[in-house]
Amino acid sequence: MANESERREQILELVRRQGFASIEALAQKFQVTPQTIRRDINDLCRKALLRRYHGGAGLPSSVENLAYxxxxxxxxxxxxxxxxxxxxxxxxxxxxxxxxxxxxxxxxxxxxxxxxxxxxxxxxxxxxxxxxxxxxxxxxxxxxxxxxxxxxxxxxxxxxxxxxxxxxxxxxxxxxxxxxxxxxxxxxxxxxxxxxxxxxxxxxxxxxxxxxxxxxxxxxxxxxxxxxxxxxxxxxxxxxxxxxxxxxxxxxxxxx
Known part of the structure; x- marks a missing residue:
């Protein structure tokens, strides 16, 4: 099983490929609880790497870069x-x-x-x-x-x-x-x-x-x-x- 850092990196790569991933699907894929996935997504959103949507996460805006x-x-x-x-x-x-x-x-x-x-x-x-x-x-x-x-x-x-x-x-x-x-x-x-x-x-x-x-x-x-x-x-x-x-x-x- 991937550790926290590896799991978040894999979540990011998965969303980049698909454009969106649901919390339920990610929890099943990584065999962790939905609460764990929500914490992962919240961390990635704080870093402006993902954007929260209802039920999952998608890519941030294509018109604005991450903060310097x-x-x-x-x-x-x-x-x-x-x-x-x-x-x-x-x-x-x-x-x-x-x-x-x-x-x-x-x-x-x-x-x-x-x-x-x-x-x-x-x-x-x-x-x-x-x-x-x-x-x-x-x-x-x-x-x-x-x-x-x-x-x-x-x-x-x-x-x-x-x-x-x-x-x-x-x-x-x-x-x-x-x-x-x-x-x-x-x-x-x-x-x-x-x-x-x-x-x-x-x-x-x-x-x-x-x-x-x-x-x-x-x-x-x-x-x-x-x-x-x-x-x-x-x-x-x-x-x-x-x-x-x-x-x-x-x-x-x-x-x-």
């Missing part, structure tokens, strides 16, 4: 493994775009041991981390600073990014549809990410397993526009097929 503070701690160990793997594929003295996101912030931390990097970013958290390294050159995009995550969006940010052609674009994402569509919640943020993709010689997408099959309203692009996906678990079969059809590389950070 929640995303900072969610799957943190997996994000750090992914970040170290991405950093291994970045040579010293490279030029890099890094966009908004908690996973890309972990990548920035993992790059601190590199030498001579040139970084253009629309993420003030990333800029603050990397600007302290004397041999790094950090360029910050102008534009509107969002209070919730210190990300910079808007036309000024896009205009600055379009002035460069860099070696690597490192981007995060809110969701990857199983057909390979890249999804996010914020139209302005997506436009900046699209500019990064268009102006990078190689594009690395860093996304943990919770992004597979996750719904979000705004279409960013498709996996055929990236060069490699860095994640912490093998993707579901349809997404794996989409990556192979597009001849894109897949790197999975093994558990320690």
């Amino acid at each position: 503070q929640t995303r900072q701690v969610l799957h943190l160990a997996e994000k750090r493994r992914i970040a170290r793997l991405v950093a291994e594929h970045i040579p010293d003295a490279a030029s890099i775009f890094i966009n908004i996101g908690t996973t890309t912030e972990e990548v920035a931390k993992a790059l601190m041991e590199h030498q001579g990097l040139r970084i253009i970013t629309n993420n003030l958290n990333v800029a603050g981390m990397l600007a302290g390294k004397a041999d790094f050159q950090v360029i910050v995009a102008g534009g509107i600073v969002r209070a919730r995550d210190r990300g910079i969006v808007g036309e000024a940010a896009i205009d600055l990014i379009r002035q460069f052609k860099v070696d690597f674009g490192i981007i995060g994402i809110s969701g990857i549809d199983l057909d390979g569509t890249l999804l996010d919640f914020d139209y302005q943020e997506v436009r900046v990410a699209q500019a990064i993709i268009a102006n990078s010689r190689k594009v690395f997408l860093a996304a943990d397993h919770s992004k597979f099959g996750r719904s979000a309203m705004v279409r960013l692009g498709h996996v055929d526009q990236i060069d490699a996906l860095f994640t912490d678990a093998p993707p579901p079969a349809p997404l794996g097929d989409a990556l192979r059809a597009a001849e894109r590389e897949l790197f999975v950070a093994a558990a320690e």
Whole structure:
């Protein structure tokens, strides 16, 4: 029988696949009481991972992302493994775009041991981390600073990014549809990410397993526009097929 943490993870994956699960069906599946399932669902709803409905739980809104503070701690160990793997594929003295996101912030931390990097970013958290390294050159995009995550969006940010052609674009994402569509919640943020993709010689997408099959309203692009996906678990079969059809590389950070 799964422990509490494993059961809640499995409940979350089940709801992501089905869109909705009843308390009764979950209690039967996991051989626990309905009261136990209600506690599980309440915990997942407090973390904004699920939404309570009468008799069960479904997915949260596809138009609003989780709070930044929640995303900072969610799957943190997996994000750090992914970040170290991405950093291994970045040579010293490279030029890099890094966009908004908690996973890309972990990548920035993992790059601190590199030498001579040139970084253009629309993420003030990333800029603050990397600007302290004397041999790094950090360029910050102008534009509107969002209070919730210190990300910079808007036309000024896009205009600055379009002035460069860099070696690597490192981007995060809110969701990857199983057909390979890249999804996010914020139209302005997506436009900046699209500019990064268009102006990078190689594009690395860093996304943990919770992004597979996750719904979000705004279409960013498709996996055929990236060069490699860095994640912490093998993707579901349809997404794996989409990556192979597009001849894109897949790197999975093994558990320690």
